[in-house]
Amino acid sequence: AQTVTQSQPEMSVQEAETVTLSCTYDTSESDYYLFWYKQPPSRQMILVIRQEAYKQQNATENRFSVNFQKAAKSFSLKISDSQLGDAAMYFCAYREISSGSARQLTFGSGTQLTVLP
């Protein structure tokens, strides 16, 4: 079974600084998706960024970027120019791609990010 591990339960960053959240996963599949979700105090799950495993280029969405290392099964999230609104719980998630797959998301345990003014 696939597993997703986030080894940092809590992180903090100074406003305007850069922070990197770590995620590793275990799978025997070659094709899959990886996601980072943000969960603010409102509890809403918000998709931050996604990466297709077959793409070598790291995904980027404005201040958010990933470092995807397929061989190492590592998928870290970098937040640049951190803002107070970035404070939230961040979840790393995995899903198989295979044609017709009904696979749902497998989540890590989350990293609580605090942004210090």
Add this chain to the structure above:
Amino acid sequence: NAGVTQTPKFQVLKTGQSMTLQCAQDMNHEYMSWYRQDPGMGLRLIHYSVGAGITDQGEVPNGYNVSRSTTEDFPLRLLSAAPSQTSVYFCASRSGEVAKNIQYFGAGTRLSVL
């Protein structure tokens, strides 16, 4: 732009009571799923459905029932609530098309079982 709608937002039950958590989506998504979120454990899959009339178990299905009579609705039933079911529950949906693989989540239901 309703997306995925969950009701209720909060619920308190006594042990042994039954209830249904409602979930509806208006995006004509084939796939729907239920997750529970517990502190320090992330979200875990309870049940999911790939279309009307088709459901399957996830990682933690015990104590929960589901059915999918329409594309839009995917209710989660607790037949006899237990304190271990105290959690936050999320419903999610996504298209079955590989190219449209974003999962959309409801706002969650916080359930307390006393």
